[in-house]
Amino acid sequence: MSREQLSPVALHKALTRIWGTPPGWARFSAVNHNILGKRFMVVAMVFFAIGGVLAMLIRAQLATPDSAFIGPELYNQIFTMHGTVMMFLFAIPMFEGLAIYMLPKMLGARDLAFPRMTAYGFWCYLFGGTILIGAMVMGYAPNSGWFMYTPLSSGIYTPGINADVWLLGITFVEISAITAAVELIVTILKMRAPGMSLTRMPIFGWYMLVTAAMMLIGFPPLILGSILLEMERAFDLPFFDPTRGGDPLLWQHLFWLFGHPEVYIIFLPAAGMLSTIIPTFARRPLIAYNAIIVAIVAMAFLSFGLWVHHMFTVGIPHLALGFFSAASALVAIPTAVQIFAWIGTIASGRPRLDVPMLYVIGFFIVFVCGGLTGVMLAMVPFNTQAHDSYFVVAHLHYVLVGGFVFPMLAALYYWLPHFTGRSSVYRLSVPAFWLIIIGFNLTFFLMHLTGLMGMPRRISTYPSNWGWDWLNLLSSFGGFIMTMGFALVLVDIVMQFRFGRRGARNPWAAGTLEWAMPTPPPDYNFAALPTVAQRADSLDTGSLGNRLAAGDGYLGFARAHRQETLGVDMMTGNPDQVIVLPRRTLLPLWTALATAVFFLGLLFKIYWIVPLGAVATVGLFLVWPRALGHTRDAGPIDIGLGEAVPVDAEVGDNVTWWASKVAAVADATLYASLLFGALYLAVVAPGWDGQLRETNWWPAIGLLTALGGSAAVRLARSRNADGMSPCGWLLGTAALAGLTAAACIVGTVQLGDATAHANISLRFALYAYCAIHSGIAMLITAHTAWRWRGGYVSAVRATSLRLSMLWTDYAAVALIPAWGLTLLLARSGGAS
Amino acid sequence: MFWGAIALFTLVIALLALSLLRPSALASIKPRTWIVGGGLVLPVPILIALLITALLLGEHLLPKPGSAEPLRIEAHASQWQWRFSYPFIPDAAPTTILHLPAGEPVDIVVTAEDVIHSFWIPRLGGKIDAIPGHTNIIRLQADKPGVYRGICAEYCGEGHETMGFEARAHAPADYAVTIGGQP
Structure with a gap:
């Protein structure tokens, strides 16, 4: 090879000049997944704190009977916002952020397929979330429940701006979910390290592939429902009005068609993290890799067939309920497969305990409990009794906190050294864990009992003679203990960033590619892209990292001031193109601002500005491709190791083409939801x-x-x-x-x-x-x-x-x- | 169901504890055994048994053809109160207290005026939603005369928690008189 080999330091400097984002105002133009992934996670944590404060207000209000701390009007806003913030502004963006940060590293790529889309998604998330929180601070928060059942959320019964804030704010945020889904699917399919066939992909890649596919199909029904409801509120089009041929149940179908898969969309990334963390601490590869893939695909399919179990009491015929009940119970099987694969992995390895493993154990305790109450709730007769009572509140917190927050905390402690390049000094982690797990169980275990004693959800107060007093008081007490635990975790994180000792690379001796790089990671991830010849979860990351840093691998050089990474054949992982990525630009920010004009115009009913926002958004999007593309056919170019492939623009099978097909699937799902709604109303609705x-x-x-x-x-x-x-x-x-x-x-x-x-x-x-x-x-x-x-x-x-x-x-x-x-x-x- | 859940929980956590503390005790179990045993053999029979029981139990609560048609009481929900009427007695005025005959099944015909509510008397049985544009029926039976508490179980706006009601079950002999004589 004629190319002159640079020293590792010179190579690092050359690549940083190409991939780096300077400090200061230039940060607004960042499109790098390292920066954006962290931004997603930090903003999600801020929203988690806000949602947590709302939860504390709820528990303070419910601690005693006949409480006058906050009245029903405010209480309704608070519980609506608690659910909304935790689901849409914390859980989903949190795992998106982690995937955005982590996936290219685990797969052996230098960035995601569409860095500017990542940035655009981030700004949409930030602006949409800010609209929601801003409305809450000013006292106009949504107050119809996070599920927004119409007619309560319709223009007649919620005349103010509150419901519009939800519909428009959440739809704005969901743009980021759709862009992330498209981007993750394409990245996983096309941008793995050479040699990493689908069957060698680390299991987290599989989890995220299935999750992203679910997001692609799961979010459009909600987006469509929100559009229809907003059209009903703004222009009086009666999609859900039973007096004019609409049906409130259509909203419930559309909402839960999203809402149930949503639970698995939140759980699967967390399960993927567990499947990555557990083998590291068991010091052996994950067992039953193939069975787990089958299980998560099965879960994805099942999850779209059981939305009706949120609607067991709306008057659907009993045998139809039986079908959905069976589908709901069946989900226990793929879940059990994963649970036992994890236990089996620990049992056949040489397990050791550390802070991440504490949270993994916490996950097992809490999540298994939630899974079992889930099977109970899948049974129709029990469900009609427990539905909309505190039993369900207990169940859903066991599943979501157990299935997401505990794994996320494990992941946080597991990957924090990757973010900081430091190791923890202050041993706050262990007491924090105990506060969280004790506080959690105290709060929510007792809610099973209050629910069985007949306490319904979403009441702002209750009289003292119904026997719920001490249970509620203890629940509130537990809630505050848990909050102290979370506060300690936050302090612990700050401490590590601030005072942590510079640690060795890869402190857990993990075998996945994200550890084959310096920590904190450089902007370009890998100075050279690795070749993968075995399943990419038990690699010798130490020596591999050193070789890659020296430029020993594919694309181990800086060329033409271009951001280059490799695209591979979807199945085999053989390199088939050089992907030239766009460099940092303010376009995503401007486009998101134009989109914000569109949404704010709708929100404040300034309709003349809405088309301006739309035109500006579309116009700006049309400018995006200008920075990319080539004006001549270059043919195959050198990628190192004696191989040459064409650039992405010159092959048919490129990421843009894939992304368009994937986006068309999301769009078609939206349309299918509309067609379903039309058929449903024509066949079922009264009038x-x-x-x-x-x-x-x-x-x-x-x-x-x-x-x-x-x-x-x-x-x-x-x-x-x-x-x-x-x-x-x-x-x-x-x-x-x-x-x-x-x-x-x-x-x-x-x-x-x-x-x-x-x-x-x-x-x-x-x-x-x-x-x-x-x-x-x-x-x-x-x-x-x-x-x-x-x-x-x-x-x-x-x-x-x-x-x-x-x-x-x-x-x-x-x-x-x-x-x-x-x-x-x-x-x-x-x-x- | 409760004891089954406790047993399963204990089993999983015990296996987890054992795998962490004494991996050697479980190390001989092959991956296939974990997946087939834990993922299929353990849950499938339990789920099938549960589903069949639930289906039979649910069918049992449904109106059976051939049996005598029970009384139909209408429950109409609006923000934020219930109104009960008794079409089987001419001239019976609607009431805000639900009067039931004790010891016999009744069908409650549930409708809504404005937004979605849900009819629930926790001690008598499951709940059923009151949805504008729809009519839902739930069959309940109060075994003994007495007072039972009912609530709205679907969030319906600011007055949601005030939307409770009282259900009184009367001995059959007194029942007609009670409704006829109610103001």
Whole structure:
């Protein structure tokens, strides 16, 4: 190889110049996963503290009967915010942050697939969360429960801004969940170390792959439900209003279709951390690797089939309940597989105890308890008794705190030396653990009893003669003990950052790749990318780390001031492309600010500003690709070790293409939820008799123009493949997409008064969805023509054309069920 | 169910403790044994037994064809009170106290005026939601005359905790008189 080999220090300096983010204002432009992962986690911890304070207020209020500490009005805001903050602003962003920080390191990559998307997601999370907390501080927090059941959350019964804060704030935050899901899936599939086939991937990668796939399918129903409910609140479209053909139960279905998978979305990353930590302390590889993969995939599938167990008391026929009851109970099997795989790993190893293992033991005690009460609650007769009582409060805290907070604390102590490069000096960790576990069980174990004694959830006070007094007092007492434990943990963390001794690299002798680097990690993770020839959870990270730091591996050099990492074949892990990542930029921040304008306009009902925000957001997104791309075909380039592969723009199987397909899956899930809602209302909801105005044919015309667009984009693609200009056909496609959008918009106008009946408002929603997607197809095809003119597209560099085809086809295919449902709705009666 | 849960909890924690303190005692167990034993052999029979019991128990609580049609009392929920009416007695005025005949099953027909509520008398049985636009029925039986406490179990806004009610079960002989004579 002709390249001159740099010394490790010189290589470090060269790579840091490329990958580094300078201090000061430049930090706002950071897109590096090291920085953003930590930001996610720190912000999530702040929200955890806020949620914890809210919990303390709840326990203070409930400590004594007839308490007048906070009245029902404030109490309702507090319990709503406690649930909302803990679920949406703490749990999900917390594991996202850890995955963002950790996954590229465990997989052997230098960053995630879309660093700017990571940054955009972070800003959306921060701004959305700030809207929620800001509203709470000003006294306008949501107060309809974290589950937002309508009609209570509708415009009639919650007239103020409170419910809008929830719907818009959470949807804003969920953008970060969707971007993270897309990014994690693509990174796991395409950006592993050379040689790391899927079957050699560390188990955490599998857990995160399944989790991200679940997020991709799980969040869209909630986002759709939130959009529909916000449309009902803002524009009086009666999707959930039983007097006009809507049904409050549709909200419950959409919410729990998200809400139950959500529990597993939170648990699986935590289980992945346990599956990483336990083998390290058992000093042997995880047993039953394959069985665990089967178990987590099974869990993912099952979790989408049991949302109805949150709805056992809404009046669903008993045999249908039996099905969902069985599905709920079945989840115990993949859970048991994992529990016994962990115990088996410890038993067949040479276990040693340290602080992370204390929390692992805490996890076992608490989570197994919660799992057992979960099986109880899966049984219909018991459920109808315990539902919405404190028994459920106890169960869900055992599952979520046991299944997430304890593993997270174990993970925190396990990986803290990685973040700090230091070891703990003050032994606060052990007393903190005891305070937390004793306080937790005191608080929540007793709630099983208060629940069985008939105490319902969400009451702000209770009379003293019902026998709940001392149980509640003890629960509150336990809650404060637990809080002291968490405060000690926080002090412990700060102490380690501030006063910890510079420790040896890899203090636990772990065998995963994140330890094959200096700690705290450099901006580029690996000076050279490793080759993996065995399962990547029992590597000799010490010597490997030294070799990589010396540049001995793939891409062990700095080239052309470009951020380069490797893409591999999805299954085998053979390198097939050099991925050139975008450098730091303020674009994500600006785009998130434009998105914030959009959401705030909706929130404060300043509707003229909403389209401005939307246009600015879309416009800024169109600017993003400018920094990337190549204007000539370079062919295979050197990646070290005597191999050469093309850059990502020149291969078909690149991360952009994968991300688009994955995003289309999320989008299709959103659409499927809308179609489900339309069918559900037409079939189940009350008030669907009576006359209806005639079918309108405009969307059918749109279907024709959309199919024309699909044909035109194919011609454009084949012309490009032959090296000729595709611009004419691309612009033709864009024009046809514009016509389609126009036809859909005319269709919505022709519907007349969409507030009259859900039948009309559903068609409005369907046409609007199709109009938006035709608009997206128009923008993408026109943008492709523009990219071609700039020289960024060639017969080889044809990703833009494939994207045009994907979204043009998507818009056309979306019109088919929209049109089918229009025909069905026209025969369903409803509006007078 | 309670003792079963205790037994399972003890088993798992004991295995965990043993694996940490005396790994040699369990070291001979093969991975396959852990997974098949703990993941399948242990939970599957328990879950099947539980599910069958629950299904039978649930069916038992459902109205059976052929049996005499019980009395139907209507419970209508609104923010934040319950109104009970007795359509089987003409002229019976609606009440805020639920009057039940003791010793026989009754069907409570639950509806809602505004938002979702839930009808629950903890000592008599499970709960059923009162959902606007829907009609739900729950079958209950108070075995003995007496006073039972009822509550709204679904969060329904600011007055949620004040939405309790009293259910009085009367001896069948007094029952008709009570409702007829109620103001």
